[in-house]
Amino acid sequence: MTDPSESGPGRRSSDRTKAAILRAAREHFAARGYERTTIRGVAADAGIDPSMVMRYFGTKERLFDxxxxxxxxxxxxxxxxxxxxxxxxxxxxxxxxxxxPADDALLVLLRSAVTNEQAAERMRRTFAEQVLPALAAALGPERAARCAGLIASQVLGLALTRYLLRLPPVVSLDRAALVAAYAPAVAAVLA
Known part of the structure; x- marks a missing residue:
């Protein structure tokens, strides 16, 4: 038998509310950074009372996480x-x-990491826990450890210039041109 708190109309409403809060929070953190984002602002954009944000997430730090x-x-x-x-x-x-890109947590994290140490630590942890092991599977642990940070600098530099700063020469490139331009730089790091 299914627990009613785990399914049904109430659960779907709860899931929709959480999703709306998280979507609004990403937009706020992306546009305003951690320091200037407020629970009230997130709640207003999610169309709910601020107490609901606190009910689901407790603090601004937990909402950010x-x-x-x-x-x-x-x-x-x-x-x-x-x-x-x-x-x-x-x-x-x-x-x-x-x-x-507007709802991509990695881009929001990149924007926030420049001014917020918690975001910077989250970014470091994301790459250490996900990129490094994936590269280690392909390159071996020693080589991956040498290359991971430089590969991160390439892809995060691309994210910064194309999706956050929106530099016209980078924005104007299609997918194939981006890959063709950046792959040699990543190949040089892997060499």
């Missing part, structure tokens, strides 16, 4: 032929950001 939970959804890099690895990595991140 939930809104910026990042799953990079990296492919199995061990299955990628070495000569294709640079293009696969760049293509993966471009495809991720081209989907909905």
């Amino acid at each position: 939930a809104a910026l939970a990042v799953d990079l959804r990296l492919p199995d890099l061990a299955a990628v032929p070495p000569h294709e690895l640079p293009a696969v990595l760049v293509g993966h991140f471009v495809d991720r950001w081209e989907g909905d």
Whole structure:
């Protein structure tokens, strides 16, 4: 028998409310950063009372953590032929950001990490827990440890210039041109 608190109309309403709060929180953290984002502002954009934000998340810190939970959804890099690895990595991140960059937690985290140490630590942890192991599967642990930070600098630099700063020469490139331009830089890091 299913617990009524785990399913049914009430549960769906709760899930919708949480999703609306998280979507509004990502937008606020992206536009205003951690310091200037308020629970009241998030609640107003989610169309709910601020007490509901507090009910679901407790504090602004916990809301930030939930809104910026990042799953990079990296492919199995061990299955990628070495000569294709640079293009696969760049293509993966471009495809991720081209989907909905406004709601991408990694981009919000990147914007916030510049001014907030909690966000910077979350970014470091995301790459240490997700990128490094994925690269280690393809390159071995020693080589991955040497390369992970430099690869991060390439893909995060791309994110910064294309999706946050929106530099026209970078924004004007299509996916194929982006991958063709960035893959050699990632290949040089892997060499």
